[in-house]
Amino acid sequence: MHTYRKRDYPLNDARRHIETGPIVLIGSAHKRETNIMTMGWHMMMELEPALIGCYIWTENHTRKLVMASKECVINVPTVDLVDTVVKIDNSSGAEIDKFEAFDLTPVKTTKIGAPLIKECYAKLECRLHDARLVRTYRRFLWEGVKAYVATSPKNPRTIHFRGNGEFMTAGETIIRRRMFKPEML
Amino acid sequence: MHTYRKRDYPLNDARRHIETGPIVLIGSAHKRETNIMTMGWHMMMELEPALIGCYIWTENHTRKLVMASKECVINVPTVDLVDTVVKIDNSSGAEIDKFEAFDLTPVKTTKIGAPLIKECYAKLECRLHDARLVRTYRRFLWEGVKAYVATSPKNPRTIHFRGNGEFMTAGETIIRRRMFKPEML
Numbered sequence: 001m002h003t004y005r006k007r008d009y010p011l012n013d014a015r016r017h018i019e020t021g022p023i024v025l026i027g028s029a030h031k032r033e034t035n036i037m038t039m040g041w042h043m044m045m046e047l048e049p050a051l052i053g054c055y056i057w058t059e060n061h062t063r064k065l066v067m068a069s070k071e072c073v074i075n076v077p078t079v080d081l082v083d084t085v086v087k088i089d090n091s092s093g094a095e096i097d098k099f100e101a102f103d104l105t106p107v108k109t110t111k112i113g114a115p116l117i118k119e120c121y122a123k124l125e126c127r128l129h130d131a132r133l134v135r136t137y138r139r140f141l142w143e144g145v146k147a148y149v150a151t152s153p154k155n156p157r158t159i160h161f162r163g164n165g166e167f168m169t170a171g172e173t174i175i176r177r178r179m180f181k182p183e184m185l
Numbered sequence: 186m187h188t189y190r191k192r193d194y195p196l197n198d199a200r201r202h203i204e205t206g207p208i209v210l211i212g213s214a215h216k217r218e219t220n221i222m223t224m225g226w227h228m229m230m231e232l233e234p235a236l237i238g239c240y241i242w243t244e245n246h247t248r249k250l251v252m253a254s255k256e257c258v259i260n261v262p263t264v265d266l267v268d269t270v271v272k273i274d275n276s277s278g279a280e281i282d283k284f285e286a287f288d289l290t291p292v293k294t295t296k297i298g299a300p301l302i303k304e305c306y307a308k309l310e311c312r313l314h315d316a317r318l319v320r321t322y323r324r325f326l327w328e329g330v331k332a333y334v335a336t337s338p339k340n341p342r343t344i345h346f347r348g349n350g351e352f353m354t355a356g357e358t359i360i361r362r363r364m365f366k367p368e369m370l
Contacts, residue, residue, distance in 0.1 A: 013348070019225050020345035020353050021206010040204050043228040045240055045322070053238070053324070055230055079359070086364045133318070137230065137326075139238070155353065160205035160345075162358075163198070165365045168205050168340065171356025173347075174264070179271045180350045 002080045003105070003118050004150030011050050014147045017076050017122040018052060019044050020170065022158035023085055026054075027073035027106070028065040029114040034106060035093030036117065037062040038085055040161040042074075050144035051129055058138060061093035070128040071112040072142065075120035079157040079169050084119075086165075111146045121156045122149040188290070188303050189335030196235050199332045202261050202307040203237060204229050205355065207343035208270055211239075212258035212291070213250040214299040219291060220278030221302065222247040223270055225346040227259075235329035236314055243323060246278035255313040256297040257327065260305035264342040264354050269304075271350075296331045306341045307334045 018024070026037045042054035052074065056063050066072050077085055084102050091098065099106050099115070106115035109125050116123045126142035133139040150156070160168045177185065203209070211222045227239035237259065241248050251257050262270055269287050276283065284291050284300070291300035294310050301308045311327035318324040335341070345353045362370065 016347045016349075019206070020347060021204070041229045043226045043238065043240065045226065045324070053228065055228065082359055082361065083364065086361045090364065090366050090369055133322075137318075139230070141322075157356070159359070160355070162201045162205060164201075164370055165360060165362030167359045167361065168343075169356045169359060170345070171342070171354045174267055174344070174352045174354060175350060176267065176271045176352065177350030179268065179275065181275050184275055185350055 004121055006123070006148040007151050009147040009149040011144055011147050012048050014050050014124050014144050015044050015047060017149065017156070017158070018042070018074070018124070020158065021160055022076055023161050025075040025077055025085070025088065025117055025120060026062055027075055027114050027117055028062050028069065030065040030068040033065065034097070034099060034115055035062050035065055036088050036098040036104070037093070038089040045141065052126070052142045052144065054140050054142065055138050056140055066128065066140065067134070069113060071114045072126050073109060073114045073116050074124040074126055074142070075117040076122040076156070076158060077119070078121045079159055081119060082159050082167060085159065109146070116148070123147070189306055191308070191333040192336050194332040194334040196329055196332050197233050199235050199309050199329050200229050200232060202334065202341070202343070203227070203259070203309070205343065206345055207261055208346050210260040210262055210270070210273065210302055210305060211247055212260055212299050212302055213247050213254065215250040215253040218250065219282070219284060219300055220247050220250055221273050221283040221289070222278070223274040230326065237311070237327045237329065239325050239327065240323050241325055251313065251325065252319070254298060256299045257311050258294060258297070258299045258301050259309040259311055259327070260302040261307040261341070261343060262304070263306045264344055266304060267344055267352060270344065294331070301333070308332070
């Protein structure tokens with residue numbers, strides 16, 4: 001399976017690989033248990049600190065782990081992992097070890113206990129910033145504390161879920177930097 | 186400028202054009218004033234009803250209008266509008282009429298007062314579902330009440346912001362319907 005060479009990445013640039021709306025894989029751990037879930041419902045909520053809101057169903061096994069550990073890793077997969085993403089989505093961490101079942105490599109993180117997924121293009125170690133909305137809105141607010149992004153390619157072919165078993169993959173890049181006011185960049 | 190033939194669209198399929206994470210244009214109106222803002226920080230929060238969370242800065246002129254009217258239209262532009270999107274992002278509705286300045290056509294909606302943008306591929310009329318988090322999190326929760334989507338193409342080239350004046354455009358489609366459990370579709 002394809003793996004990426006990772007490098008440290010400025011935290012406030014993490015939005016580059018989150019804000020475009022890709023499916024991400026949430027890595028979690030508590031005690032000896034680890035899990036991975038797919039997530040498409042997330043949004044940036046602040047650049048500095050890097051805050052990311054996401055929606056986790058009450059039924060998801062990951063919910064239990066992240067509520068206990070208050071940590072997760074947001075891993076950004078690329079198109080080569082699309083089948084693995086679907087398998088992760090269609091199985092439960094309550095029944096299987098997804099790292100083992102889907103041949104993914106857990107990597108120790110620097111700042112938290114949950115594992116990175118080596119095969120993913122970008123990884124963001126997160127601490128739970130605010131859990132006040134979990135019960136009423138199922139909304140978790142994460143603070144990115146350490147980011148890694150592959151050295152190449154610069155523009156990854158991320159996958160974006162359309163529902164109904166269908167994905168869109170990241171296409172061409174368009175640069176309009178010169179049209180922006182300096183303070184808007 | 187390119188316009189789309191619109192048709193009514195099932196509300197619970199609206200996620201198809203939101204969840205992939207495109208830049209959207211928020212149309213708003215209050216009394217005789219209308220406005221348009223760009224938005225990249227949004228996420229699905231429920232399918233039925235179609236709930237969408239989004240982040241609107243306190244400084245945005247749109248914030249005033251939507252707080253007063255409790256309505257907005259989420260318009261999904263495609264790549265042909267990328268320059269217009271940048272211009273909308275780099276100007277303020279407090280100073281100009283963006284529909285007029287950028288040659289966009291406001292269209293009357295069915296269920297609410299804010300205007301659709303004719304030139305956009307998909308449109309979702311929304312009512313403010315919950316404003317409780319506006320002050321603490323700048324988070325608005327919208328309920329889609331009526332959707333329109335162009336008859337073609339089926340897979341629009343939406344634009345996705347990477348920050349720093351750069352966009353990714355929607356690329357190829359990948360279908361994995363058969364790999365999903367029926368209850369996951």
